Amino acid sequence: MYYTLHQLQIFLKISELQSITRASEELHLTQPAVSIQLKNFQDQFPIPLTEVVGRQLFITDFGKEIARAAEKIINQVEEINYKTMAYQGNxxxxxxxxxxxxxxxxxxxxxxxxxxxxxxxxxxxxxxxxxxxxxxxxxxxxxxxxxxxxxxxxxxxxxxxxPNKLFYVSNYDRKFPKAVSKKYLFEKIPLIYREPGSATRNAMESFIEKNNYSVHKKIELTSNEAVKQAVISGLGCSIMPLIGNKNALKNNELKIIPVRGLPITTxxxxxxxxxxxxxxxxxxxxxxxxxxxxxxxxxxxxxxxxxxxx
CATH class of the missing domain: 3.40.190.10 (Periplasmic binding protein-like II)
Structure with missing residues (x-):
C-alpha cells in the first residue's frame, strides 16, 4: 500500500462530514480533486470504505475503522511537528x-x-x-x-x-406609536427567538416571563445572523446582543428601541x-x-x- 498523508487527511474529513462536496469546501480543494484522491485511496483496499445509497454517501464499518486509524496517524504526525518546534524553542x-x-x-x-x-x-x-x-x-x-x-x-x-448587552431591536424603518408601551412591543409585534438551548433565548424568555407578557406571534430561527436578517427585513423584532449588530446599526438597517429593564447585561x-x-x-x-x-x-x-x- 502506498497511501499518502494527504489521502488520509481527505478520507478522514469525508468520513466526518459524509459528503465529498462539504469535505472539498472545508479542505479548500475542488470536488473532482477530492473524488480522485478518495478513489485512489479506496483502490488500495480489498474492502469498500464507502457506499452510496440513493445520492447519499455512507462510510462502511471497515471505512470507519480506517478513519479511526487515519486520525491516530495524523495526530501522531502533528505531535512530531509540535515536538520539533518545541525543541527549536517555539x-x-x-x-x-x-x-x-x-x-x-x-x-x-x-x-x-x-x-x-x-x-x-x-x-x-x-x-x-x-x-x-x-x-x-x-x-x-x-x-x-x-x-x-x-x-x-x-x-x-x-x-x-x-460585558454582553442585549437590547430590543427593530428594523430601522418600522414605525412605532409616540408613546409606545412594553405591552405593545412584546404582544403586538411578532417576536423573533433563537432556538432552545441558546443563552440569548433564555435571557429573552426570562425577561418576558418576569414582566408577565403574552407573546402572540413567535418566530424561531437557529442563529444570531438569521435573527438579524429577519429583523432587518421587517419580519419582526427581537432582543439581541449588541456585539453582532455593529454594522447594521451604523448603516441604519437596525435601531435600538429603549425599553425599561433593558439592556440585559451578562x-x-x-x-x-x-x-x-x-x-x-x-x-x-x-x-x-x-x-x-x-x-x-x-x-x-x-x-x-x-x-x-x-
Missing part, C-alpha cells in the same frame, strides 16, 4: 475552543495576535449553541469554552473578557474545567489574555460605548 501545539454562536463576534479578536505571534499553534474553534458548548467542555473535548452564562453543574475556572467568560491539566499552549494563551485583554477591548470594542446609554 511554542507549539493545538488549542481547542468551543464558542457559543454569538461569541464568534468576540473570540477571534482575542485570538488574532496570539496566533500571529505563535506560528506553531493550531487553532480549532467550534461555534455552536450553549448546550453543545457545555457538553464539549464536560466531555473534555476542548481546552476552553466561551459562554455568557456560566454552567451551573460544572466546576470551572474563568477569565472575564467583556459577561463573556472564557471557562475551563477546574480539573483540566492545561497544555503549555493553553497556559500561554491565558497569560496572553492577562497581559493584552484590556488593550484588545479598547482597540476593538470601544464602539460599544456609543450604544451603552441608549
Amino acid at each position: 511554542l507549539s501545539g493545538r488549542l481547542k475552543i468551543s464558542v457559543v454562536s454569538t461569541g464568534k463576534y468576540v473570540m477571534p479578536y482575542f485570538m488574532a495576535d496570539f496566533m500571529t505571534e505563535n506560528k506553531g499553534v493550531d487553532l480549532i474553534m467550534d461555534v455552536t449553541n450553549k448546550s453543545k458548548v457545555v457538553r464539549s467542555l464536560e466531555l473534555n473535548e476542548v481546552d476552553f469554552a466561551l459562554v455568557s452564562v456560566l454552567p451551573e453543574k460544572l466546576k470551572v475556572d474563568t477569565v472575564e473578557l467583556m 459577561t463573556w467568560n472564557l471557562i475551563w474545567l477546574k480539573s483540566k491539566n492545561l497544555s503549555p499552549v493553553a497556559v500561554a494563551f491565558l497569560n496572553y489574555l492577562k497581559d493584552r485583554k484590556e488593550g484588545i477591548i479598547q482597540k476593538k470594542f470601544s464602539w460599544i460605548e456609543d450604544f451603552i446609554n441608549v
Whole structure:
C-alpha cells in the first residue's frame, strides 16, 4: 500500500462530514480533486470504505475503522511537528475552543495576535449553541469554552473578557406609536427567538416571563445572523446582543428601541474545567489574555460605548 498523508487527511474529513462536496469546501480543494484522491485511496483496499445509497454517501464499518486509524496517524504526525518546534524553542501545539454562536463576534479578536505571534499553534474553534458548548467542555473535548452564562453543574475556572448587552431591536424603518408601551412591543409585534438551548433565548424568555407578557406571534430561527436578517427585513423584532449588530446599526438597517429593564447585561467568560491539566499552549494563551485583554477591548470594542446609554 502506498497511501499518502494527504489521502488520509481527505478520507478522514469525508468520513466526518459524509459528503465529498462539504469535505472539498472545508479542505479548500475542488470536488473532482477530492473524488480522485478518495478513489485512489479506496483502490488500495480489498474492502469498500464507502457506499452510496440513493445520492447519499455512507462510510462502511471497515471505512470507519480506517478513519479511526487515519486520525491516530495524523495526530501522531502533528505531535512530531509540535515536538520539533518545541525543541527549536517555539511554542507549539493545538488549542481547542468551543464558542457559543454569538461569541464568534468576540473570540477571534482575542485570538488574532496570539496566533500571529505563535506560528506553531493550531487553532480549532467550534461555534455552536450553549448546550453543545457545555457538553464539549464536560466531555473534555476542548481546552476552553466561551459562554455568557456560566454552567451551573460544572466546576470551572474563568477569565472575564467583556460585558454582553442585549437590547430590543427593530428594523430601522418600522414605525412605532409616540408613546409606545412594553405591552405593545412584546404582544403586538411578532417576536423573533433563537432556538432552545441558546443563552440569548433564555435571557429573552426570562425577561418576558418576569414582566408577565403574552407573546402572540413567535418566530424561531437557529442563529444570531438569521435573527438579524429577519429583523432587518421587517419580519419582526427581537432582543439581541449588541456585539453582532455593529454594522447594521451604523448603516441604519437596525435601531435600538429603549425599553425599561433593558439592556440585559451578562459577561463573556472564557471557562475551563477546574480539573483540566492545561497544555503549555493553553497556559500561554491565558497569560496572553492577562497581559493584552484590556488593550484588545479598547482597540476593538470601544464602539460599544456609543450604544451603552441608549
